[in-house]
Amino acid sequence: MNFAGHRQWTAAFSTETLCARILERHRDTVRVQKPHVAVANLARIIEATLKLSNKQGFHATSLRDLAQASGLSMGGLYSYFDNKTTLLSMILGEVTTTVNEVLGAAADEIRKDPPDHLKWLIETHIRLTEAMQPWFVFAYMEAKSFPAHERRMAVDSEAATEEIFAAVLRQGVANGTFAIADIELTASLIKPLLQDWYVKRAKYRKRGTTIEQYIEAVSAFVEAAVQPRRH
């Protein structure tokens, strides 16, 4: 994938593109054969699921609501998943796969410089969660009600993201550009700063905060915390 320009970025995270990837990963449970039909309907189903779940919760969203909102029938839905939990897994799996793929794709020249790499990670994470906002809100808010296996996936994914940050901090401490008392704990504290952008999106929208302002604020906040102090 190419994340260089805004046009490619937007296309890469459109519901259609994401649902095409979901279809690949769930070929065995989706009973509709023609890919372009399956992708189109999956997109309608998942768009409806995200919309309704983020308003009232996944558990409170009935398959009748979902059928009406997606334009399919009750029975029609079951050609795309074998039970309600599978639908949840489809969305969660796509979020965890994508976030690890994207955050791990920093160019080599960026990796060389820990402060650059840290700033890139912050910006990329915030822009990714903006492009896939309903997906991330869903994964975050529904995590507690996941079945055991899905829950583990979510926890592991969170740990993996945190470790990406920890590795950069460690590298920066090693070459002297950062001074940090507790690397793991600092990495843990960066995550909620990134998550706040999508978890409390409504608050920032009402307040008129732009994504650029938010990226700048978080970057400055984190940079101040990791920079060596001069006494």
Add this chain to the structure above:
Amino acid sequence: MNFAGHRQWTAAFSTETLCARILERHRDTVRVQKPHVAVANLARIIEATLKLSNKQGFHATSLRDLAQASGLSMGGLYSYFDNKTTLLSMILGEVTTTVNEVLGAAADEIRKDPPDHLKWLIETHIRLTEAMQPWFVFAYMEAKSFPAHERRMAVDSEAATEEIFAAVLRQGVANGTFAIADIELTASLIKPLLQDWYVKRAKYRKRGTTIEQYIEAVSAFVEAAVQPRRH
């Protein structure tokens, strides 16, 4: 209330004490007359509600589960609330009332010095959410499924907490002890750092992070971000 010592602090936030306050606020909906009976049973009901809801979500917790876990019957429960939503409101109301009460109770000598006040707010918030952890997790996780009125309460309460932090930052900028580009945005970013302690409590427990370490890490993180830089 006196929050000076650990013993008083613990007693002030015991389930019984909190339920006594809930009873006061809901005298009209609780149909059991003798206060000591009402408080004791309310405590059992709410303890069961927090335990089950934080494991599987409030919506997924049935009143039959709740009856079994609290030791009351289905009908018995309805002597303490008139419907399931009222039970949710009782818990939410107690959380919002308490957090504003406690964070607004800084001593005058602490208020005088913005850095002291900021540090006090961070420590007090984290210790309060530790003492009432299941209550805060409940309020945070169930917020999205609140009915309109309760939801507004939660949003307003969050805004009020944020404004307490913003006021201190503003005071510090005015007297030159802080240097901050965007006060409101910085105040917004402090909140998720505080919330992470109770939202992801399991992670920190597994990792062996103590509350003192966490308070210290967040304080250091925030202090670095608000301190004037020396070039």
Add this chain to the structure above:
DNA sequence: AAAGAAAACGAGCGCTCGCTCGATTTTTTT
């Protein structure tokens, strides 16, 4: 245009939900 395959349909099943209410037990009053 007829036949076969693929996709979509939606009434209906068993079950659990929030909630009620007459019966029963416990406590208080006399």
Add this chain to the structure above:
DNA sequence: AAAAAAATCGAGCGAGCGCTCGTTTTCTTT
């Protein structure tokens, strides 16, 4: 110890849930 009041009980109600399956519609092939 009898009567009155307070508190608790739990079977039962209608509604709505996830899910199924015999039928109908749409598309593809010939």
